[in-house]
Amino acid sequence: MISKKHVILIGMMGTGKTTVGQVLAKKTSLPWKDTDKEIEQVIGMTIAQYFSKFGEKEFRKLETEKLRELLSKSPAIITTGGGVVLKEENRKLLSQNGFVIQLKAQPEVIIKRIQQAKEMRPLLVGNIQEKVYTIMRARKGLYDFADWTIDTTELSVDQVVEHIIHLLNKRGLI
Ligand code: S3P
Numbered sequence: 001m002i003s004k005k006h007v008i009l010i011g012m013m014g015t016g017k018t019t020v021g022q023v024l025a026k027k028t029s030l031p032w033k034d035t036d037k038e039i040e041q042v043i044g045m046t047i048a049q050y051f052s053k054f055g056e057k058e059f060r061k062l063e064t065e066k067l068r069e070l071l072s073k074s075p076a077i078i079t080t081g082g083g084v085v086l087k088e089e090n091r092k093l094l095s096q097n098g099f100v101i102q103l104k105a106q107p108e109v110i111i112k113r114i115q116q117a118k119e120m121r122p123l124l125v126g127n128i129q130e131k132v133y134t135i136m137r138a139r140k141g142l143y144d145f146a147d148w149t150i151d152t153t154e155l156s157v158d159q160v161v162e163h164i165i166h167l168l169n170k171r172g173l174i
Contacts (some may be wrong), residue, residue: 006071006078006098007168010143012136013082013121014110015103016152016160021079023161028174033070034079035063042066047081051122056083064090071097082135083123085142095145099173101164102146105153107132 007024009017018034025032036047039062043050050059063081067090070078078098084090094100105113111132118124124131143149148167152160168174 005173006076007164007173008078008080008094008098008100009103010080010085010094010100010146011082011103012105012110012132012139012143013124014114014132015082015105016113016157017079017082017103019157020103020152020160020164021077023157024164025077027161027165028077028168031074031076032079033073033076035066035070035084036081038070039063039066046120048120048122056123060087064093067093082139085139085145091142091145095147099148099168099171100146101167102143102149103152103160104143104149105151107136109153110136 007028007030009021011017021034022032024030039050039059040046043062045053047059050062060083063084064087067080067084070076071093080094084094111129114121114124114128114132118128123135150160150163155163165174
């Protein structure tokens with residue numbers, strides 16, 4: 001069992017954090033917590049609705065608050081929104097409180113994966129292709145503070161989960 005720390009998944013939208021996190025939680029018997037989902041419960045609307053009503057800056061405040069709250073609780077698999085790494089404060093909080101795993105993928109694969117749920121992602125309104133490349137460029141290096149990085153481009157969800165479990169086992173964390 002993981003003693004003190006959380007296992008935290010970070011990465012661009014469409015890298016599979018949420019799906020991987022849910023399966024990983026089941027397999028490790030740890031609770032699964034997702035910052036976006038938790039925020040939606042508090043605000044009573046979707047993140048997309050909140051963005052259009054109050055803007056990104058207000059959302060980022062809620063995101064940091066929620067992150068602090070989840071990190072202060074008992075060990076969990078925590079999945080985060082892709083933009084959580086934008087604030088240095090968040091990056092510090094994450095690396096101090098958990099084993100941070102970065103999921104990444106080639107932009108073409110990300111674009112394919114998010115085509116279906118694009119209306120859920122306020123930052124991708126318009127030309128998705130262009131937006132994904134622009135966001136990836138703007139965030140270059142910001143995910144690299146992670147303890148581990150897994151390229152999910154050619155992996156299934158189960159393969160990513162197995163990989164993480166192997167890493168956690170090897171480090172004696174589960
Ligand atoms: C965002 C990613 C989204 C969500 C919000 C902003 C981002 O989460 O937090 O739309 O800035 O990359 P996912 O990464 O789960 O799509």
